[in-house]
Amino acid sequence: xxxxxxxxxxxxxxxxxxxxxxxxxxxxxxxxxxxxxxxxxxxxxxxxxxxxxxxxxxxxxxxxxxxxxxxxxxxxxxxxxxxxxxxxxxxxxxxxxxxxxxxxxxxxxxxxxxxxxxxxxxxxxxxxxxxxxxxxxxxxxxxxxxxxxxxxxxxxxxxxxxxxxxxxxxxxxxxxxxxxxxxxxxxxxxxxxxxxxxxxxxxxxxxxxxxxxxxxxxxxxxxxxxxxxxxxxx
Numbered sequence: 001x002x003x004x005x006x007x008x009x010x011x012x013x014x015x016x017x018x019x020x021x022x023x024x025x026x027x028x029x030x031x032x033x034x035x036x037x038x039x040x041x042x043x044x045x046x047x048x049x050x051x052x053x054x055x056x057x058x059x060x061x062x063x064x065x066x067x068x069x070x071x072x073x074x075x076x077x078x079x080x081x082x083x084x085x086x087x088x089x090x091x092x093x094x095x096x097x098x099x100x101x102x103x104x105x106x107x108x109x110x111x112x113x114x115x116x117x118x119x120x121x122x123x124x125x126x127x128x129x130x131x132x133x134x135x136x137x138x139x140x141x142x143x144x145x146x147x148x149x150x151x152x153x154x155x156x157x158x159x160x161x162x163x164x165x166x167x168x169x170x171x172x173x174x175x176x177x178x179x180x181x182x183x184x185x186x187x188x189x190x191x192x193x194x195x196x197x198x199x200x201x202x203x204x205x206x207x208x209x210x211x212x213x214x215x216x217x218x219x220x221x222x223x224x225x226x227x228x229x230x231x232x233x234x
Contacts, residue, residue: 015040015041015042015075015094016075016076017035017040017041017042017043017073017074017075018042018043018045018073018074018075019031019032019035019042019043019044019045019071019072019073019074020045020046020047020061020064020065020070020071020072020073020074021044021045021046021047021070021071021072022046022047022048022049022070022071022227023046023222023223023225023227023228024049024222025049025070025071026186026187026189026190027069027070027071027082027083027186028070028071028083029185029186029189029220029221029222030071030083030086030087030182030183030186031071031073031083031086031087032219032220032225033181033182033185033186033216033217033220034086034087034090034100034179034182035090035220036215036216036217036219036220037098037100037177037182037216038090038094038097038098038100039097039098040090040094040097044225044226046225046226046227047061047070048227049070054068056068056069056070064079065079065081067081069081069082071083071086073086073089073090075089075093084115084116084119087100087101087179087182088101100177100178100179100182101178101179102173102178107173110163110167110173111172111173111178111179111180112179113163114160114163114172114173114180114183114184115179115180115182115183117156117159117160117163118156118160118183118184118187119183120156121152121155121156121159122152122153122156122157122160122187122190122191131145131149134148146194146195149194149196150194150195150196153191153194153196154196156187157187157191157196157198157201157204158201160184160201160204161201161202161203161204164201164203164204164207165203168203168206168207170207170210171207171210171211172184172207177211177214177216181207181211181217184204184207184208184211185208185211185212185217188204188208189222221234
């Protein structure tokens with residue numbers, strides 16, 4: 001499937017953007033939110049992380065992303081991996097559309113700080129590779145992995161909540177969505193999937209609930225994608 005799709009890269013949408021991603025991947029979710037907030041049309045290429053040992057491990061996909069992760073954005077034949085790099089690239093490549101990082105350098109730095117906390121201190125623990133490693137090398141059962149994941153996710157989410165106490169209104173940093181919201185919503189979605197109690201964070205919960213009423217976030221939701229299994233579709 002992946003090998004068949006690679007030759008289609010040059011025939012994407014009017015912006016010539018292709019996004020290789022997986023419906024449930026939180027980092028893919030980030031990229032989709034960013035694209036929808038910026039109102040950029042793109043070609044969706046599903047990469048199933050479990051089928052056939054993981055389509056991300058195929059030789060064809062590794063040619064466009066040597067790390068084999070998702071998402072990968074291809075624009076005008078150039079491949080960009082890692083969601084944070086993708087988001088910054090989209091702001092720079094399409095400055096005329098909605099900006100996810102503000103011009104004010106202090107606010108921009110704080111948003112990057114917030115995103116990095118999510119990347120390093122919440123996302124890493126719910127990553128498929130991480131959980132697979134715990135199962136394979138430490139024979140951890142689901143309840144043990146859940147307890148381990150809960151502990152570490154709360155570390156990152158607690159720090160995020162303290163930032164939001166000062167910065168949030170409708171969204172993480174004021175009344176307009178930014179890269180911080182792009183990172184937060186998938187993080188909470190993943191946390192809830194693993195039964196992490198996110199309701200103990202009032203500011204985070206308020207922002208999360210507000211974002212899920214916005215069109216860009218609704219369109220990007222994992223259960224609304226073309227590769228979402230029928231039983232999960234909403």
